[in-house]
Amino acid sequence: MNLSRIISGTMNWGSWGANYSYKEISELIKCAYENGIHSFDHADIYGGYTTEEAFGKAFKLSGIEREKVIFISKCGIMYPCEKLKIDVKHYDYSKSHIIKSVENSLKNLNTDYLDSLLLHRPSPIMDIQEITDTINYLMDKKMVKSFGVSNFTVSQMSLIEKHLKISFNQINFSLTNYQPMFDGTLDYMQINNIKPMAYSPLGNFFSSNNKVLSEKIEKMCSKYSCSQDQILINWILRHESKIYPVIGTTKKERIIKSSKVEDFEIELMPWFELLEASMGKRLP
Numbered sequence: 001m002n003l004s005r006i007i008s009g010t011m012n013w014g015s016w017g018a019n020y021s022y023k024e025i026s027e028l029i030k031c032a033y034e035n036g037i038h039s040f041d042h043a044d045i046y047g048g049y050t051t052e053e054a055f056g057k058a059f060k061l062s063g064i065e066r067e068k069v070i071f072i073s074k075c076g077i078m079y080p081c082e083k084l085k086i087d088v089k090h091y092d093y094s095k096s097h098i099i100k101s102v103e104n105s106l107k108n109l110n111t112d113y114l115d116s117l118l119l120h121r122p123s124p125i126m127d128i129q130e131i132t133d134t135i136n137y138l139m140d141k142k143m144v145k146s147f148g149v150s151n152f153t154v155s156q157m158s159l160i161e162k163h164l165k166i167s168f169n170q171i172n173f174s175l176t177n178y179q180p181m182f183d184g185t186l187d188y189m190q191i192n193n194i195k196p197m198a199y200s201p202l203g204n205f206f207s208s209n210n211k212v213l214s215e216k217i218e219k220m221c222s223k224y225s226c227s228q229d230q231i232l233i234n235w236i237l238r239h240e241s242k243i244y245p246v247i248g249t250t251k252k253e254r255i256i257k258s259s260k261v262e263d264f265e266i267e268l269m270p271w272f273e274l275l276e277a278s279m280g281k282r283l284p
Helices: 022-034 051-062 095-109 128-140 154-161 185-191 211-224 228-237 252-258 268-279
Strands: 007-009 039-041 070-075 116-119 147-150 168-172 195-199 244-247
Touching (some): 022 051, 128 154, 147 154, 147 195, 228 244, 244 252
Parallel strands (some): 007 244, 070 116, 116 147, 168 195, 195 244
């Protein structure tokens, strides 16, 4: 599966964020596609179980062929909201729920298949054999083309991989949330040929008060004639595990900027300067 180098995350396109109309979402889809971003990240719960349906209607308006894009979705979180009247948020990885979630995603996205299905978060009581049987069933039925996880630790990935090949793990990774480089997460993925996706690739940079990091990034913006978010995403691309950033923007101009992050490459020493500034101390 050929992911675009940047993945467009849809979580904030609907009622959890911009609350765009079908036409506005369609324009956002076309903007991403026309700028080389053909992979779209979803989850069943986004918008309280409404955003996938809105995207599906908008995608039809876009006129783009289904085979030209990548649809990723996630399942497993049971989220209390208007559409799901439950008392407590929890995780459900039973065969019946996974299949129902995929069927709903296919219906809402107006497609016959998902290019990849991810388990949204690990459950402390997930039945690995039941998950394995369910994913194999969905792949045999050609409802899902590949399988991955999200927010899984090294031990949790290892547990799954005793039964089932993981193609992706979507993790929280950025210049300000760099722990996966040091806790073995990215190492494990490289060793086992698991492609990393990174959500929240801008981290908390814009809400933090790290003046040293801000000054260094501003200097790099001048050097490379780019924006701060382009520096933050380019820093991620430099890692050898070939991370795919999932951008969460709802703005066309930022989608366009994100599509151009490979136009330059942060050099070795400046890359470490940014890391040191983010850590607030020298590397060991």
